[in-house]
Amino acid sequence: MSNCLSVTNAVEHAFCPRFTYFQLVLGIEQREGKRGTVQSGRAFHSRHSTTNKTYKIKRLDGIKQTELLLYSKKYSFSGKIDEAIEGEDQMLIIERKYSDYIIVGLTLKTQLGLLAILAEENIGKKVNQAIVVFDKKGRVEVQVNITEKIKQNALLMLQKTSHIIETGRMPYSKHDNRCLNCCYRKICP
Numbered sequence: 444m445s446n447c448l449s450v451t452n453a454v455e456h457a458f459c460p461r462f463t464y465f466q467l468v469l470g471i472e473q474r475e476g477k478r479g480t481v482q483s484g485r486a487f488h489s490r491h492s493t494t495n496k497t498y499k500i501k502r503l504d505g506i507k508q509t510e511l512l513l514y515s516k517k518y519s520f521s522g523k524i525d526e527a528i529e530g531e532d533q534m535l536i537i538e539r540k541y542s543d544y545i546i547v548g549l550t551l552k553t554q555l556g557l558l559a560i561l562a563e564e565n566i567g568k569k570v571n572q573a574i575v576v577f578d579k580k581g582r583v584e585v586q587v588n589i590t591e592k593i594k595q596n597a598l599l600m601l602q603k604t605s606h607i608i609e610t611g612r613m614p615y616s617k618h619d620n621r622c623l624n625c626c627y628r629k630i631c632p
């Protein structure tokens with residue numbers, strides 16, 4: 444389906460399809476590491492997935508898994524599950540967001556759908572649910588049911604990402620609030 448894209452590529456496409464064009468067609472890297480929110484988010488992720496290996500969200504009995512780098516032979520894409528609980532016959536994905544903006548939108552559904560596909564193909568256990576922990580000033584846990592529709596839509600996003608690379612054409616995207624902090628705003632027509 445794709446030229447070995449990553450989950451991140453599809454998530455960024457869901458955020459704005461022009462990210463795919465600037466980054467993967469023109470080869471212009473994002474300067475996201477310089478943005479404070481991204482750096483804080485990374486520190487938050489790493490605290491839970493590497494130094495806090497025994498802490499578990501009590502939603503499923505099982506073994507805590509961290510930093511699982513996985514590849515889908517079936518759909519040719521890769522991705523990393525930062526944290527999950529592996530039960531006897533199912534897996535629960537845990538995704539942490541350094542944000543107080545509690546919304547399960549297209550980007551998050553794309554991410555969770557593709558991570559679920561990776562886990563099911565590689566580990567052979569069903570992923571029915573994910574827990575998203577929004578944690579900045581306050582802490583909120585949101586349960587997301589990983590439906591077939593979420594997984595199919597996530598694969599479709601991967602396919603759309605691949606299509607932009609194949610055609611090399613700049614996709615349409617409307618300008619809105621996303622553009623305010625976008626690293627491509629100075630070159631985006």
Ligand code: SF4
Nearest residue numbers: 459461622625628631
């Ligand atoms: S400036 Fe707006 S439309 Fe252009 S790439 Fe960034 S988010 Fe997308």
